[in-house]
Every structure is written in C-alpha cells, then in structure tokens.
Amino acid sequence: xxxxxxxQVALAHGGGxxxxxxxxxxVVWPRLSNPLLDELLDSGIIQSIPGRPAxxxxxxxxxxxxxxxxxxxRLAVCGTVNDLAVxxxxxxxxxxxxxxxEGLPRGVLEKILDSVSEASREAGVPVITGDTKVVGRGQxxxxxxxxxxxxxxxxxxxxxxKKIAPGDVLLISGTLADHGLAVMLARQMPELKSALRSDAAxxxxxxxxxLAAVPGVVFLRDPTRAGLAGVASDLAxxxxxxxxxxxxxxxxxxxxxxAAEMLGLDPxxxxxEGKVFVVVRPEDAQKALEALRGHPYGEKSxxxxxxxxxxxxxxxxxxxxxxxxxxxxxxxxxxxxC
Amino acid sequence: MNGRYGSLEAILGRLNMAVEGxxxxxxxxxxxxxxxxxxxxxxxxxxxxxxxxxxxxPGCPVCVTSQGDIDAxxxxxxxPHAIVCTYGDMIRVPGSNGSLERARANGADLRVIxxxxxxxxxxxxxxxxxxxxxxxxxxxxxxxxAAAIDAAKARSLANFHxxxxxxxxxxxMHALLSGDASRLDGFLLPGHVSxxxxxxxxxxxxxxxxxxxxxxxxxxxxxIAALMRLAELAxxxxxxxxNVYPQxxxxxxxxxxxxxxxxxxxxxxxxxxxxxxLPGSALVLNQAYEAFDARxxxxxPDTEVPEPAGCRCGEVILGKTTxxxxxxxxxxxxxxxxxxxxxxxSEGTCQAWFKYQGTRIPExxxxxx
Amino acid sequence: xxxxxxxxxxxRNGDEALIDMHGNRxxxxxxxxxxxxxxxxxxxxxxxxxxxxxxxxxxxxxxxxADLQEASEESIRPKAGA
Numbered sequence: 001x002x003x004x005x006x007x008q009v010a011l012a013h014g015g016g017x018x019x020x021x022x023x024x025x026x027v028v029w030p031r032l033s034n035p036l037l038d039e040l041l042d043s044g045i046i047q048s049i050p051g052r053p054a055x056x057x058x059x060x061x062x063x064x065x066x067x068x069x070x071x072x073x074r075l076a077v078c079g080t081v082n083d084l085a086v087x088x089x090x091x092x093x094x095x096x097x098x099x100x101x102e103g104l105p106r107g108v109l110e111k112i113l114d115s116v117s118e119a120s121r122e123a124g125v126p127v128i129t130g131d132t133k134v135v136g137r138g139q140x141x142x143x144x145x146x147x148x149x150x151x152x153x154x155x156x157x158x159x160x161x162k163k164i165a166p167g168d169v170l171l172i173s174g175t176l177a178d179h180g181l182a183v184m185l186a187r188q189m190p191e192l193k194s195a196l197r198s199d200a201a202x203x204x205x206x207x208x209x210x211l212a213a214v215p216g217v218v219f220l221r222d223p224t225r226a227g228l229a230g231v232a233s234d235l236a237x238x239x240x241x242x243x244x245x246x247x248x249x250x251x252x253x254x255x256x257x258x259a260a261e262m263l264g265l266d267p268x269x270x271x272x273e274g275k276v277f278v279v280v281r282p283e284d285a286q287k288a289l290e291a292l293r294g295h296p297y298g299e300k301s302x303x304x305x306x307x308x309x310x311x312x313x314x315x316x317x318x319x320x321x322x323x324x325x326x327x328x329x330x331x332x333x334x335x336x337x338c
Numbered sequence: 339m340n341g342r343y344g345s346l347e348a349i350l351g352r353l354n355m356a357v358e359g360x361x362x363x364x365x366x367x368x369x370x371x372x373x374x375x376x377x378x379x380x381x382x383x384x385x386x387x388x389x390x391x392x393x394x395x396p397g398c399p400v401c402v403t404s405q406g407d408i409d410a411x412x413x414x415x416x417x418p419h420a421i422v423c424t425y426g427d428m429i430r431v432p433g434s435n436g437s438l439e440r441a442r443a444n445g446a447d448l449r450v451i452x453x454x455x456x457x458x459x460x461x462x463x464x465x466x467x468x469x470x471x472x473x474x475x476x477x478x479x480x481x482x483x484a485a486a487i488d489a490a491k492a493r494s495l496a497n498f499h500x501x502x503x504x505x506x507x508x509x510x511m512h513a514l515l516s517g518d519a520s521r522l523d524g525f526l527l528p529g530h531v532s533x534x535x536x537x538x539x540x541x542x543x544x545x546x547x548x549x550x551x552x553x554x555x556x557x558x559x560x561x562i563a564a565l566m567r568l569a570e571l572a573x574x575x576x577x578x579x580x581n582v583y584p585q586x587x588x589x590x591x592x593x594x595x596x597x598x599x600x601x602x603x604x605x606x607x608x609x610x611x612x613x614x615x616l617p618g619s620a621l622v623l624n625q626a627y628e629a630f631d632a633r634x635x636x637x638x639p640d641t642e643v644p645e646p647a648g649c650r651c652g653e654v655i656l657g658k659t660t661x662x663x664x665x666x667x668x669x670x671x672x673x674x675x676x677x678x679x680x681x682x683x684s685e686g687t688c689q690a691w692f693k694y695q696g697t698r699i700p701e702x703x704x705x706x707x
Numbered sequence: 708x709x710x711x712x713x714x715x716x717x718x719r720n721g722d723e724a725l726i727d728m729h730g731n732r733x734x735x736x737x738x739x740x741x742x743x744x745x746x747x748x749x750x751x752x753x754x755x756x757x758x759x760x761x762x763x764x765x766x767x768x769x770x771x772x773a774d775l776q777e778a779s780e781e782s783i784r785p786k787a788g789a
Contacts, residue, residue: 193733266379316381334450338479372710481757533711581768592739592757594740
C-alpha cells in the first residue's frame with residue numbers, strides 16, 4: 001500500500017510514530033542516502049582512522065531561508081565542514097538536526113534538503129545520522145538546522161594560534177563580504193536585484209590542497225560572522241601581536257563594495273561562508289598563495305598583511321596610506337542612512 | 339596614488355605647506371558625522387600635519403537627538419499592534435527607558451527600513467495597524483520624509499504617522515560660532531546637506547563670522563583637497579566660501595527638494611543634545627499635514643529628559659571636549675554598552691574614536707611610508 | 708550625516724527610476740530630481756535620487772584646483788546665482 005502524501009509539516013511528523021516514518025521515508029532519506037545513513041542505526045559509525053578526532057557543532061538560522069548563491073541547507077553543511085577543515089581535520093561525517101515549524105511547506109523542506117544533499121556530495125562528507133523535531137506554529141521560524149561534524153586530524157598536523165609569530169604572513173582565499181551582504185540585501189531590500197552571490201562553499205578541498213603544498217601552515221580560520229575584522233582582531237588579542245592588514249590588497253568585488261557603501265557597512269565586518277584566513281611563515285607565503293589560487297574556491301586569494309611585534313591589536317593601512325585600528329564589530333549589522 | 343583629480347601626494351604636500359605657512363596651529367571642524375566617519379575610516383588623522391587639528395561637529399542626527407525623542411519613540415513602539423519603522427541608525431540609542439532594540443526584544447514590532455517609502459508601503463499593507471515612521475536626519479533626509487508624508491496624504495493613509503525629529507544644520511553652526519568662535523579656523527562643510535540647501539546657504543555664516551568654509555564630498559581625495567583649501571585660506575588669512583564638490587552641490591541646491599520641504603514642513607524649534615533648545619532649527623509639519631504627526635495623534639508630551647549623568651556627549655558634539663577627556667569613555671561607555679549617543683552612532687565622535695583609534699590611545703602607530 | 712551613493716539611471720517611469728550601482732539594481736524615487744533621464748548619474752540617499760551628478764563641473768573645478776597655488780585670482784567659489 002502506498003503511504004499517503006502530505007504537503008505541509010504537521011506536529012505529528014515529529015511524534016516518532018508512523019507519520020514521522022512517512023516524513024523520513026518520503027522526504028529525508030531519499031535525499032541523504034549513503035551506506036552509513038542507510039543502516040538506520042542510532043549512531044553513524046565511522047571507520048577508525050589514525051589521527052586525532054575533531055568534533056564541531058553549529059546551529060543555523062537565516063532569514064530569508066533562500067538567498068542568492070545559497071540557502072539554509074547549503075549553509076548548514078558548509079559551516080560545519082569548514083569548521084572541521086580550518087582545524088586541520090578531514091571531515092568524515094555530519095549529524096543533522098532539524099527543528100521544523102508546524103505548517104512548513106513540504107516544498108521548502110525538500111528544497112533545503114536538496115541543498116544539504118548537494119553540498120554534502122560536493123564536500124564528500126555524508127550525513128551519517130540525524131534527528132527531526134516539529135514544534136508548534138510560532139515556536140520556530142520555519143526551519144532551524146543544527147549540524148555536528150566529526151573529522152580526523154592527521155598525525156603531525158598542528159594548527160594553533162600559539163604558533164603565530166611576528167613575521168608571519170596573512171592571506172585570504174578570496175573576496176570578502178559576499179555572503180553577509182547577499183543575505184542582508186535579500187532580507188532588507190528584496191526588490192533589489194544584485195549580481196552579488198553568497199560565497200557559501202565547502203572548503204575542505206581547498207584546505208587539503210593548501211596543507212599538502214605547505215605542511216607548515218601556522219593557523220587557519222574561517223571569517224564568518226564578524227568578518228575579517230573579527231578574526232584578525234581576535235587573533236591579535238589571543239596572540240599578543242600586532243596584526244597589520246593592507247586595505248589595497250584585500251579583495252572585495254565592486255558590487256559588494258557598492259552595496260556595502262549604500263547600506264553603510266564595512267565589508268571587513270561582514271560575514272563570509274566560503275573563505276579562509278591563512279597564517280603562514282614568510283618563506284611559505286608565495287607557495288601558499290599559489291596553492292590557494294590553483295583551486296576554484298581560491299582563485300582570488302591574496303596576501304593581505306603580516307604579523308608584527310607590537311601592541312595586541314589589528315591595524316589597517318588604508319588606501320591613502322593612513323593607518324587606523326580595525327576592531328571586531330559590536331553587534332547586529334544594520335543598514336544605515338547616516 | 340594618482341586619482342583623476344591629480345595626485346594625492348601633491349594635495350597632501352600642499353596641505354602640509356599651507357599648515358606650515360600659517361605659522362599658527364589650525365583647528366577645523368568637520369560639521370558632518372559622515373565626514374567624521376569617513377575621515378577616521380581612511381586613517382586620515384595619521385597623515386595630517388602636526389599643526390592641524392580636526393574636530394567633529396554636531397552633524398550626526400542620532401547624536402543630537404534629545405533623549406526625550408528616544409523615549410517618545412520607545413513609548414510609540416509599546417502601543418498595542420503598532421509597527422515602528424526606523425532607519426537602522428536609531429535602534430540602539432538608549433533612552434531613559436531603554437532603546438528601540440530593547441522594545442523589540444520585549445515584543446514591539448520594529449522594522450528597519452532603508453527608505454521612508456518602505457514605511458508608507460508597510461502602512462498600506464497593514465491598514466488595521468498603527469504605523470509610525472521615526473523621521474530623523476538633516477536636510478539630506480528630510481525630503482524623503484516629506485515625500486512619504488505627501489504620499490500618505492494622497493493615499494489617505496489614516497494609520498500612517500511620522501514622529502518628526504528633523505533638524506537643520508545652519509542654526510547649529512550659528513550657535514557654535516556665537517558661543518566660542520575663536521577656537522575654529524574653518525569649517526569643512528557637509529556635502530550631502532549642501533546638495534539640498536545649496537552652497538549659497540552658508541554665505542551669511544561666512545560673512546557674519548568671517549570664517550573660511552569649504553564644501554566637500556566624501557571620497558578621501560575630496561576631503562583632503564577641502565582641508566588643503568581651508569588651510570590655504572586660513573594661512574592667507576582669507577575668508578571665503580568654496581565648493582570642491584560641485585558635481586553634486588549647486589549654488590542654490592536642489593530646488594525640487596526645497597519646494598517639497600516648503601510644501602510639507604515649516605520651521606520650528608528643537609532641543610539639541612549638547613546645544614540645548616535652538617529656535618528655528620527644526621522642521622515641523624505644516625497645518626495641511628498635521629494629521630500625520632505622531633506627536634499630535636498620540637498626544638506625546640514634549641518633555642525635557644536630563645542627559646545621563648557623567649555623559650559629556652554634549653560637549654563632544656560642540657568640539658569642546660575630546661572623547662578621551664570624558665570619564666565614562668572606554669570604561670563605562672563603550673560601543674557594546676553605550677551611555678551617550680556619540681558612542682551609539684557609528685558616525686558619532688566617541689564611537690569613531692573608540693573604533694578606529696582604540697580606547698584611550700590617541701593615535702595608532704604613525705603611518706609608515 | 709548622510710550616506711549617498713552614485714548610481715546610473717537605466718529606466719525611468721514617472722517618479723520611479725531603475726538604477727544600477729555596479730551590478731546592484733533597484734528602483735528609486737526621482738521625485739526631487741525631475742530632470743533625471745536615462746543615462747544620467749544620480750546621487751542616491753535612502754531610496755531617493757537627491758541630485759543629478761555633473762561630472763564636467765567636477766573636472767573643471769579640479770583642473771582649477773590643481774593649478775591654484777595659494778589663492779590665485781581664479782577661484783573655485785560657487786558661481787553666484789545660476
């Protein structure tokens with residue numbers, strides 16, 4: 001007998017009964033199918049691989065759910081894969097938690113799961129376990145995703161801010177602020193048609209390529225919320241060194257720059273979801289740049305600064321040769337007119 | 339760097355020469371908060387000659403909005419079913435009973451908008467709900483408010499009201515200059531206010547107070563060129579009004595915008611933070627548009643609310659005090675926990691100091707060539 | 708106190724114009740720039756075009772500025788009237 005179809009999520013879909021089975025069978029499993037998940041055990045069991053296991057967790061809420069260049073599903077996979085990759089780990093599997101709001105259209109859920117599936121295939125990291133809950137109308141905003149990821153850091157690979165020393169060179173793997181601005185424009189100014197696309201992308205391939213070319217990479221971090229300003233000023237504080245960035249060499253697309261200007265935002269403070277900030281020894285800088293540029297997600301990589309002895313803060317050399325402090329932004333990024 | 343307008347080095351060189359030639363320390367005020375922010379962001383302070391001091395003026399609408407106005411907006415946000423539409427600039431400004439941001443956390447429906455017309459649209463889409471537009475800004479922004487109110491009238495939108503706290507910049511300049519004019523050697527005038535009011539609007543200030551004034555755009559090179567001309571005028575002890583932003587600023591401004599302002603607003607009085615009550619410095623609705631006045635509609639009292647204890651924003655706005663001289667700056671008052679509006683607004687002097695120069699550090703390391 | 712950005716006008720329909728800012732396209736009001744026509748550069752603030760930019764004027768001024776050493780006879784004073 002063919003199970004009855006449904007067109008929106010009901011509370012009972014989260015109850016663990018037959019309706020839950022129906023949701024999983026009709027919508028979730030066909031999209032995420034892989035040998036580990038298909039076993040339907042209570043845990044996804046990965047093979048033993050030499051190295052140190054790394055575990056990470058992130059929750060994803062975004063408004064709107066779909067934006068140019070990505071959606072909640074792609075974000076949830078890329079965010080967790082990237083958190084593992086910048087730790088030097090090779091991601092092995094993801095756990096996906098879904099909180100669905102009663103009444104969520106089935107089509108929306110399907111589209112988001114299609115993106116989860118596509119991003120997980122692109123990254124080569126399967127979803128190996130998961131959980132679904134449904135909450136009453138008004139208790140969530142459509143859909144929230146949580147992804148946890150497990151990865152293995154190969155023997156001998158150590159990326160840590162403690163290793164950062166004066167003289168080290170700073171790189172960024174491409175243009176800044178594309179994600180944050182694409183989402184803000186989609187939310188705040190839906191009528192605006194922009195060439196701007198979110199950069200959400202899994203970076204494990206790019207990072208493996210970099211680490212293969214330059215095993216001595218000092219440290220990596222993905223400049224997500226709070227942007228490059230957040231990462232660079234945090235690291236300056238943690239390490240006690242002066243981080244100096246060169247504004248002229250920081251890549252920002254013209255459409256991003258102009259959208260930021262219109263909304264009164266600084267591209268350096270806006271989120272990225274497909275970029276990595278790289279710290280290397282000076283002798284490795286050129287090799288690192290070439291390795292990054294040789295990958296599709298790193299074509300626009302640049303050397304953007306260096307670490308110096310000095311006060312624990314980040315400074316930026318401006319386009320006109322001035323110098324100022326770059327700080328972590330304070331809170332919510334809001335469009336301004338003043 | 340070679341721009342289309344000639345080389346930056348040449349302009350900086352001339353600026354240096356003029357400051358040196360003046361034979362006395364020069365103090366200029368950038369009137370406009372957007373200039374303050376652009377100047378800090380470009381690191382320009384680190385390139386200026388030692389004899390030149392730039393101080394920030396009262397042209398930050400958030401900073402000069404009185405605490406009573408913020409309290410009124412928060413009260414409006416608490417009206418059942420109300421929607422308050424505001425530019426993003428306003429939402430974190432603390433009033434005596436919290437900010438709009440806090441009202442939102444407590445359930446108020448607050449919409450951050452980019453254009454005044456968005457508020458009109460929201461009102462026509464929600465006919466059963468009261469919609470209040472927080473109208474703030476100087477002459478640049480006031481025409482957008484006028485257009486929105488005019489459109490609301492044309493569409494007979496009974497649920498749309500504007501809480502107007504628009505101010506005009508010239509009375510503030512008069513107040514500054516009649517107070518303690520001797521401290522200033524020139525004004526860097528706001529480019530975008532001037533787009534509306536025109537360069538000739540400043541002529542009386544220039545002539546009455548014998549002070550050089552140069553209108554500037556917001557690109558680095560515009561601002562440096564304007565400072566250069568100010569320094570050259572001050573050095574030659576000449577008084578003049580110049581415009582280095584003529585692609586946008588015309589002698590008589592934007593006549594269509596001025597006509598629209600005339601149609602919707604009349605001149606009224608306003609209380610400015612720091613400057614106190616300034617007669618003739620506000621735009622208030624003409625009789626024909628009074629039905630759209632949120633103050634009238636919701637019978638909001640005009641209350642004087644004292645400024646927070648210890649906050650010296652008022653003096654900072656006047657250029658009398660630097661942020662570092664305020665006891666709260668960087669300790670009690672920070673961008674994450676602002677006491678006064680100069681720390682809330684991204685174009686406020688205190689936030690610009692804190693953000694681009696560090697807590698109590700007057701300047702970043704001197705620029706290396 | 709006022710952020711405004713330059714944008715090129717692509718289409719005009721009454722008081723509304725479609726503008727382009729380096730790949731970002733949106734509609735703005737040209738109510739207070741009634742002479743704006745397709746191809747013009749506008750200065751946009753909070754959803755309103757507040758001025759039609761006149762680049763020729765800028766070039767002339769900057770040419771004078773570049774020559775103007777100290778305060779010479781030639782001036783970059785705003786032209787009276789006009």
